Amino acid sequence: MFENNNVNLELLKRRAHNLRWATVADGVIPLTAADPDFPSAPEISEAICSFAKDRYYCYGPAEGLTDFKESVANYFQVKRNVPVSPAFTFPVDSAAFGIFVTCQTFLSSGDEAIIFDPVDFLFRYSVEAVGATAIPFAIPPNAVKVDFENLEKLITPKTKMICLCNPLNPTGKVFTKEELTQLGTIACKHNLIILSDEIWSDIIFHPAIFTSIASLDEEIRNRTITITGFSKSYGLAGLRIGAVIAHNQEHFLKLMEVSLHYSTVHGANVLSQIAATTALNKCEYWLNDFLKHLTVMKELVVNELNSIPNFRCIAPQGCYVAFTNISDTNKSSQEMQEFLLNRAKVAVVPGLKQWFGDGAEGYIRMSFATSEEILLEALQRIKFALK
Numbered sequence: 001m002f003e004n005n006n007v008n009l010e011l012l013k014r015r016a017h018n019l020r021w022a023t024v025a026d027g028v029i030p031l032t033a034a035d036p037d038f039p040s041a042p043e044i045s046e047a048i049c050s051f052a053k054d055r056y057y058c059y060g061p062a063e064g065l066t067d068f069k070e071s072v073a074n075y076f077q078v079k080r081n082v083p084v085s086p087a088f089t090f091p092v093d094s095a096a097f098g099i100f101v102t103c104q105t106f107l108s109s110g111d112e113a114i115i116f117d118p119v120d121f122l123f124r125y126s127v128e129a130v131g132a133t134a135i136p137f138a139i140p141p142n143a144v145k146v147d148f149e150n151l152e153k154l155i156t157p158k159t160k161m162i163c164l165c166n167p168l169n170p171t172g173k174v175f176t177k178e179e180l181t182q183l184g185t186i187a188c189k190h191n192l193i194i195l196s197d198e199i200w201s202d203i204i205f206h207p208a209i210f211t212s213i214a215s216l217d218e219e220i221r222n223r224t225i226t227i228t229g230f231s232k233s234y235g236l237a238g239l240r241i242g243a244v245i246a247h248n249q250e251h252f253l254k255l256m257e258v259s260l261h262y263s264t265v266h267g268a269n270v271l272s273q274i275a276a277t278t279a280l281n282k283c284e285y286w287l288n289d290f291l292k293h294l295t296v297m298k299e300l301v302v303n304e305l306n307s308i309p310n311f312r313c314i315a316p317q318g319c320y321v322a323f324t325n326i327s328d329t330n331k332s333s334q335e336m337q338e339f340l341l342n343r344a345k346v347a348v349v350p351g352l353k354q355w356f357g358d359g360a361e362g363y364i365r366m367s368f369a370t371s372e373e374i375l376l377e378a379l380q381r382i383k384f385a386l387k
């Protein structure tokens with residue numbers, strides 16, 4: 001399933017947007033947005049086609065299809081040891097919207113929310129979009145220990161939320177139970193909401209172990225909003241589907257109201273909910289094979305990157321992105337991105353504030369959710385260009 005002959009470049013060049021195949025010049029390999037180059041599991045298209053053939057596309061329930069809510073709740077109960085109620089779970093048209101709606105629900109203009117640095121741009125974007133201020137908490141890619149004393153120093157009377165991204169895109173850090181307990185304890189002490197984005201939580205490399213912060217204890221769970229999605233684990237980015245999980249009724253009702261689902265201004269597509277439900281209920285085998293492939297690709301990419309003079313890449317514990325320190329090359333992240341695009345015909349994401357925060361300068365990010373052949377070709381081009 002994850003062989004090179006399964007990568008349909010002709011289709012990807014028409015369909016893969018967001019900095020990928022459809023948006024780059026011919027001949028460029030885009031290791032940019034983290035979106036797999038492989039077709040999704042066949043059961044997903046079968047389920048979509050089977051529903052679509054009846055030709056009824058009526059409004060679905062504002063809170064989401066029962067099957068979707070039950071599948072998500074079951075996944076959290078069985079895989080994450082979190083007692084999730086389907087009644088407090090609802091689909092959203094992406095994890096990105098899940099982050100945004102959580103910020104809109106719990107932050108007001110003038111409030112502060114702590115975001116990690118570096119971290120995916122969606123956190124800063126959402127916090128600022130609702131008029132609040134994002135306060136960066138540095139977790140350097142090479143940090144052996146997370147400095148929780150420093151985290152607590154950032155908290156002011158205006159702080160309302162901590163945005164947890166676990167596993168952490170772009171560094172691939174997977175937070176330990178002890179670290180999550182410390183973070184949760186700080187949130188309880190200062191009465192903060194924890195936004196826990198767990199979209200990457202299926203992509204964990206042995207021996208790292210993923211813990212959902214909501215599994216720790218009731219007090220922490222009660223202040224947590226858990227967000228997940230299906231773009232990373234199942235390759236469904238274009239279906240725009242994710243889930244928001246509240247852990248009490250008050251939070252659920254607030255989130256639903258702010259989501260505008262009741263008014264039908266927003267809502268998750270029924271076909272996308274069916275796709276995600278099928279992924280959870282029938283496609284675990286596909287995810288397991290994908291993870292096996294990614295484990296091999298991770299070893300390959302990390303070894304190859306570290307064999308390039310002045311490149312340093314720490315193996316990610318989770319996520320299928322390699323975050324490489326290029327500061328010894330005397331090029332900035334932006335200069336390296338331009339150099340690799342022009343000279344190697346490989347597109348990467350530069351460590352700019354706009355993508356990951358100030359803490360990403362001196363780094364570039366590459367997705368490795370592609371075939372071994374494509375990845376090797378990209379790495380050889382990079383090596384050759386830098387020689």
Ligand SMILES: Cc1ncc(COP(=O)(O)O)c(C=O)c1O
Nearest residue numbers: 094095096120169199229231242
């Ligand atoms: C940490 C994180 N959250 C959310 C998303 C967005 O997911 P979705 O496609 O469901 O909006 C991404 C995508 O890269 C991500 O890395």
